[in-house]
Every structure is written in C-alpha cells, then in structure tokens.
Amino acid sequence: MDTRDTFQVQFKGDAQTYFGIWIVNLMLSIVTLGIYSAWAKVRTKKYFAQNTTIDGRRFDYHATGKQILIGRVIVVAALILYSVLSAIPVVGIILALGFIGVGPYLINRSLKFNARMTSFSGLRFGFDGTFWHALKVFLLYPVLCLFTLYLAWPFVARAQQRYYVKNHRYGTAQFDFESGVGPFYKALVFAAFWAVGVVIAITAVFFGPALAAGQLFGEDSIWVTSDLMTVVPVLIIVIAVLPAGFIYRAYIRNAVYAAASVQGGHEFTSTVKPLALVGIAITNALAVMLSLGLMLPWTHVRMSRYLARNTYITVNGTLDAFVGAQEEEVSALGDAFTDFEGIDVDFAL
Amino acid sequence: MTSPSDFYGQTSSGEVTGHAYAAQSSTRVNARLVRDGAGVRLLADNGDVLYAGSPTSREHVSGGPILMRFGEDWTFDTDDVKGANLLLGPSSDSWLSNLEVWHPRLIAVLALCCLGVFAVWQWGLGLLVAVAIALTPAALVSSMDTGNMAAMDRLFADPTELSQTDQIMVRDVFENIKAHAPDAPYGDYTLLFRKADQIGPNAFALPGGTVVVTDALVEEFGDPDILAGILGHELAHVSERHSLHQLYRSLSIYVLVALVAGDVGPILEDVLLEGSALASLAYSREHEASADIIGVKTAFAAGYDPAALADFFEALSHDHGDGGPEWRSTHPSNADRIETIKKLAAEQ
Numbered sequence: 001m002d003t004r005d006t007f008q009v010q011f012k013g014d015a016q017t018y019f020g021i022w023i024v025n026l027m028l029s030i031v032t033l034g035i036y037s038a039w040a041k042v043r044t045k046k047y048f049a050q051n052t053t054i055d056g057r058r059f060d061y062h063a064t065g066k067q068i069l070i071g072r073v074i075v076v077a078a079l080i081l082y083s084v085l086s087a088i089p090v091v092g093i094i095l096a097l098g099f100i101g102v103g104p105y106l107i108n109r110s111l112k113f114n115a116r117m118t119s120f121s122g123l124r125f126g127f128d129g130t131f132w133h134a135l136k137v138f139l140l141y142p143v144l145c146l147f148t149l150y151l152a153w154p155f156v157a158r159a160q161q162r163y164y165v166k167n168h169r170y171g172t173a174q175f176d177f178e179s180g181v182g183p184f185y186k187a188l189v190f191a192a193f194w195a196v197g198v199v200i201a202i203t204a205v206f207f208g209p210a211l212a213a214g215q216l217f218g219e220d221s222i223w224v225t226s227d228l229m230t231v232v233p234v235l236i237i238v239i240a241v242l243p244a245g246f247i248y249r250a251y252i253r254n255a256v257y258a259a260a261s262v263q264g265g266h267e268f269t270s271t272v273k274p275l276a277l278v279g280i281a282i283t284n285a286l287a288v289m290l291s292l293g294l295m296l297p298w299t300h301v302r303m304s305r306y307l308a309r310n311t312y313i314t315v316n317g318t319l320d321a322f323v324g325a326q327e328e329e330v331s332a333l334g335d336a337f338t339d340f341e342g343i344d345v346d347f348a349l
Numbered sequence: 350m351t352s353p354s355d356f357y358g359q360t361s362s363g364e365v366t367g368h369a370y371a372a373q374s375s376t377r378v379n380a381r382l383v384r385d386g387a388g389v390r391l392l393a394d395n396g397d398v399l400y401a402g403s404p405t406s407r408e409h410v411s412g413g414p415i416l417m418r419f420g421e422d423w424t425f426d427t428d429d430v431k432g433a434n435l436l437l438g439p440s441s442d443s444w445l446s447n448l449e450v451w452h453p454r455l456i457a458v459l460a461l462c463c464l465g466v467f468a469v470w471q472w473g474l475g476l477l478v479a480v481a482i483a484l485t486p487a488a489l490v491s492s493m494d495t496g497n498m499a500a501m502d503r504l505f506a507d508p509t510e511l512s513q514t515d516q517i518m519v520r521d522v523f524e525n526i527k528a529h530a531p532d533a534p535y536g537d538y539t540l541l542f543r544k545a546d547q548i549g550p551n552a553f554a555l556p557g558g559t560v561v562v563t564d565a566l567v568e569e570f571g572d573p574d575i576l577a578g579i580l581g582h583e584l585a586h587v588s589e590r591h592s593l594h595q596l597y598r599s600l601s602i603y604v605l606v607a608l609v610a611g612d613v614g615p616i617l618e619d620v621l622l623e624g625s626a627l628a629s630l631a632y633s634r635e636h637e638a639s640a641d642i643i644g645v646k647t648a649f650a651a652g653y654d655p656a657a658l659a660d661f662f663e664a665l666s667h668d669h670g671d672g673g674p675e676w677r678s679t680h681p682s683n684a685d686r687i688e689t690i691k692k693l694a695a696e697q
Contacts, residue, residue: 017412020449026612027458030465033473034608041611043410050413057368057377058414058426076604080481083600084489090496121377122370122424171375285616293617294459324373340607 005055005315006269011308013051015298021047022297038072039065041339048304049118054313057121063113063332071332075340104134109334115168116330123324126169137163154184157252165260171324179259187251190274191244198240206232242285243278250274257311265316272310280306362386363436367414367427369399380425382417384436391419399423407433407440411449470628474601481597482590490535490593494557498541501561509542511564515571516542519562522573522653526580529650531588531643533558538584542567554583556592570661577651578658578690582644589643591636599629633679638689645690649697656694659687 025040042065049059082099086092108129115127141156158181165177250272257270284299362385369380369391379394382404391400404417404425414426415433427433434440448458509516523540530538538558545551550566560583562576570576586592602625610618641658649655666683675682 013412016451017449020451020455021411022612023455023458023462024445024449026609027462027465029609029612030462030469033469033477034605037608037612044611046410047413050410050416057375060416072608079604080600083596084485090499121375123373123375171373288614288616293613296614296617299614320376322375326373339611 003317006312007055007315009308009311009313010053011048011051011301011305012053013048013301013304015301018047018301019297035069036065038069041065041068048300052304052308054120055315055319057319060119061117062119062124063117063335067332068335071334071336072339074333075336079340100139104138105131106334106337107138108134109330110338111164111167111334113330113332113335116327120170121319121322123171123322124327126171126327127167128169129163129167133163133167154181154188157187158184161252161256161259165256170262171322173263173322176261176263177256177259178261179255183251183255183258187248187255190251191248194247195240195244198243199236202232202235202240238282243282246278246281247274250277264321267314267316269312269314270310271312272307276306363432365427365429365432365436367425367429369393369423369425372422372424382425382427382433382436389437391423391425403437407437409440409446411446469605474598477601478594478597481601482593485593487535491557494555494559497555498559498561501543501545505547506543506545506561508544509564510544511542511567515567518571518573519567519576522576523560523580525651525653526577526584526647530581530584530647533584533587534590538587540580552579552583554586554592556587556590558587560584560587570664572657574648574654574657575661577648577653578644578655578661580644581647581651582640582658584647585640585643586636589636589639591640594636595629595633598632599625602629627676630676630679634675634681637680638686641686641690642693645693646697649694654694655697656691659690659694662687662690 021043025036025043028036029040042061042063045061045063049061052059082095085095108127108131111129112127115125118125137156137159141159145152145156158179162177162179165175168175251274253272254270257268261267280303284303287295287299364381364383366379366381369378370376371378378399380399381392381394383390383392388401389403390398391404393399400419400423402419404419406418407415409415409430414428415430417425417433419425434443448454511519519542520540523538527538535557538560541559541561542564543561544564546563546565548563550563550569552560552562552566554560560580562580566579567576570579603622606613606618606621606625613621645655645658648658662683666687675685680686
C-alpha cells in the first residue's frame, strides 16, 4: 500500500468537564494531605489522553495511582533525608555530586515510564535511551556550551530533541529524527530579536524623555522621582522575556515535528504560529490571575485544543499495522522525581 | 441514587458499539458488546466472538469513553457510556464521576478546598512537623552542630581573642543560665567563643545545643545581666527546637505544594510558595518572641536583672536602626521586643 492520508489531531475535551475533574482532584488532594494527588494526576492525564484522537483512535494513559504514589513516597523520603543531611556541610557536597550522577538515570526512567504508560490505538509507546547518552545531552553538552557563550546552543537543543525523539518507539516501530541545525538557530534568533527589540522599545518609551531632559542621573533623576525601578523589570519580564520563550518553543515544536518520523514512513507536521501561541499564553496567564486560579482548567483545554488543531500526521498506508512486544515493568520512581523537579517529560503532542 | 434494579437491567438485553483492540496491536476492530439470552459477549462486526463473558475490568473518567478489558487478549472502548452502564450495571467508582459533573454542588467542593487549605495551614503542618521531629535521631541533630561549626570556621570565624577573664566571666553566666534553663533536648548545652567581625555583636544557637558568642558581643555588651538575657534567649531556641521546626515546616510546605503543583499550575504555585515564605517569617517572629519570654524568665530565675535585655535592644536600635517593616523580617521589631521585655521584667 502506498496511500498517504493526512489526519489532523483532534482534542475534544471541554472546560466544564475538566473543571469538575480538576476541582474534585484538588479538594481530595488537600483533604488527604497530598496523598490523593497521585490518583489526581492519573485522572487528569487520562482525561487529556482519552480526549485526544487521530483518525478516531484514542490516546490513553495507563499508570495507576498506587504506582505514582509509591514513586512519590520514595522521592519525598529521599528529599527529606537530602535536606536534613545537607545541613551537614561535607555530606551536602557529596550528596550534590551524587545527585548529578543520578539525575540522567532518573530522567531516563521517567521518559521510559511515561512512554510505557501511554498508548495510542490500543498499543503502548516505549523509550530506550541510555545513561551515557542522557548524561551527554542533558549535562555535558550544556556545560561545554558555556564556553561558546551559548552561541552553539541550537546544537545542544537539537541533540536533546534528537535524543528524545529517536529513542521513542511506538510498539516496535522506532521514531527517527532528521534535521539540520538551521531551524534551531532560526528559533533562537527570532526569540532573541523579540526580546532585544522590546527591551529597546521599553527603554525608549520610559527613559527617552528623561534622557532628553537630562534627568537620567543626578538629584532629580527619574530613579528617585518615580517607581520606574519596580515597573520596568516587571514589564521586561512580561512583554520581553516570557513571549520570547513562547516564540522559541513554537519554532522548536514546528522544527521537531518536521524532523520526526515513525518507521514505516509516517510523518508529522506542526503549524503552530509563534505570535498566536504568545497571545494564547498571555491571555491564559491573565485569565488565571484574574480568576484566582479558577480559569486554570479552561486555559489547559484551550491550549490543548490549539496545539491539537495545529498538529498533523501523514500516514503511509494504515495506522492498523503496528505491533508491540512484551516489555519489562517500569516503576514510577523517575516520574515522581521529574514531577518534583518540575522537569517536563510529557510525550509532546 | 437509583438502585441497580430500577435502571441497570441485569435482565435486559441489548448492545453497544465501539472498537476492540487485540493485545500488542494497533489494529482497530469494529466491535460490539452484546448482552442477550446467551450472556455477555464481545463480538466483531463480522460476527466472530472475540470474548465470551463480562469484561474483567472497566474504567471511566468523566468526559471520556468507557474502557473495558477482556482477559489478556482484548480491550474495547465505547463512547456510549450510558448504554454500557445499562448493560453492565453501575461501576464501583461512579460516585467520583457523579461528583465531577458540572453542577452548583461544585461550589461546595471549591469551598471545601479553601477550608482544607486553612485546616492544613492551621493544624496539618504542625502535625507533620511534630511527626518529623519525633522521627529525627539525636545523633543527626548533634552532627548538624559539628558540621555547621566546621563550615563556619572555614568561612568566616576565627579563634577568639577575648581575655581569659572575659571568657571566665561569660562562662560563669552561661553555667548559671544553663542550670535554670529548660533541659536540652539533644545532648548538653555547650558554649563556644569565636571572633567573627562580619556578623558584629551576635550570639546564636545551633539545634544540637551549641551556643556561639562573638567577641564583638562581649566587648560591646560585657554586662553579665545583658549576657544572661541573651544566653537565656539562645538556650530557649534550643530547648524549644525552633530551628528544626522551621526546617521541617518549610520542607512540608515545599512537598505539599509540589504535590499539587501539577494541579494548580505555575502561577498559583509561585503565589503559594511566596505567600508561605512571608507567613514563615511570622512563624519565625513568633519563635523569637517566645525565646524572649523564656529567656527573660530564665535570666530572672538565675538571679540576673531581666530588664537588661531591653537595654541591649535599645542600644542595638540606636546603633543599627530598626531595619525595615516588621512583616518582611525574621525578627520582631526592636521596639516591640523592648516593650514586651520590660513588661515581663516588671511582672517577675
């Protein structure tokens, strides 16, 4: 068969249903002093996975609350031990070094767990990254990059994305990743342009008049006579730094989807518009703040819907032909670790 | 709630359509779950029986499909949630799905959230801290003292340059205070002298019972009554386990917030962490105030003038100012402390 069909990813979750799930999750997590949060996580991930479809076939998430809880208990115990022992200075340094060694291992475990617990069309994903490779892309390359003043960062970003994509499997079908470094430089340059441009504009608007009037320094300088010292940094973060981050992510996402493929000739396309993503992210943040958090479920659903709508898969033949293999069990230890460290390892969709 | 026999016909017959997937395959099979005289079966569209019997497990998250597992070989999903429930009877966790429905009752759930946060803040944290302290071995606390002293000596503290007479005078005060202070929870109280000009006239206690006095403190405030007040205050920090309380409290908050972080999102997470950091300052001020009270009482019991500590804070205010608004500080304002100490001293 050499028919090629392109499917748009569909997300059919809605804010009302998710609000109910979210608030009940939160309530039960609070009254159980956080214990229920393991089941809450499972329920949320199931909701988003099950409502995401390609060609009418669902994703699903299969971890159990018990698995997640056991992982979290171990990580919390380790964390408490770590902070108490860190109070003893020499031990603290040894622990910090050990932490660096264990980090890549736990990140791999987390990627493996999340891949194994995610299915599409009834078949599970898999992840086979190795320790040394993870150590290289997450630790060694970023440190070496320092010596290039981060000018070589796009190479590091590409290496990380390649590691992430290439080591994933769908059943037994391997993902592949083929990309020049150009798109990664493009992402960095556009994001930097935005940030620098906005900083220049802010400076001109706020300090231009003062500069013209000679009030930038001295007795009656605007530093003394106004609140600029507090307003300007906030403005720079909100309209220069944060949007630049989303612009970067939009370009990277499009580049990674264009570069990725699955064995059998199936390809991906992402058509996220950087400025549209910035608009959604900023209005989402505003909605969360103005509603004291109550609009959070709405913002999640809205973002998922936008990303799904801009994601396509071109199937070479049929989605029916994938098969899986028996695999060993994976514990949720790494997953709990990345949860606590705030590392995002979700299967990017 | 409707009882199963009203609604969910164990007797009725019918079918729901959906998709079946064989184990280890992405192949989608159009299938239907049928219930009739012959019992429950999973049938492929072409009539093949995929599985005879009821599903071995079943799950449903609000807004999603019903997912069923049939032995090791087949899974089946259907969007016809109502139809499947009519066929199979209500599932055991349906109360959760019912609670999640968009309904005014969610306002009560929200209120329970707020109430819960308040209760955790008011009692839950105290409980966690108490459990953690009970589980902490004494040897660990003592090694915190040794470790911290070693680090301090390396970084900014030098051996004392105080005269023998000065040292003996402070030691006498220390022994007197020690005799009247509450018992030390982890090993005995020990006094150390260090020259550490970076931190000025200062004294502090480590959780295991080590009390450090800087040369500058003895040189500037060599009055035994003042030293008695200060040492009483520091020993109170040790006996009340204040630093362990603060360590475990901030850890508990961090863990609790991290547990719900996925649910509250990054913005609210920051608000929670910042808010609790501010509130922890109030907690720290409470500890200082309580150490003042115990310290004054100890100094008085040991035969010193309890009001002398107030003179110390007056001198401190005079030399170093009162430093920023109280809500941003780990210590109560000097003015407040002076007033409290004077009042306490008058009561003794």
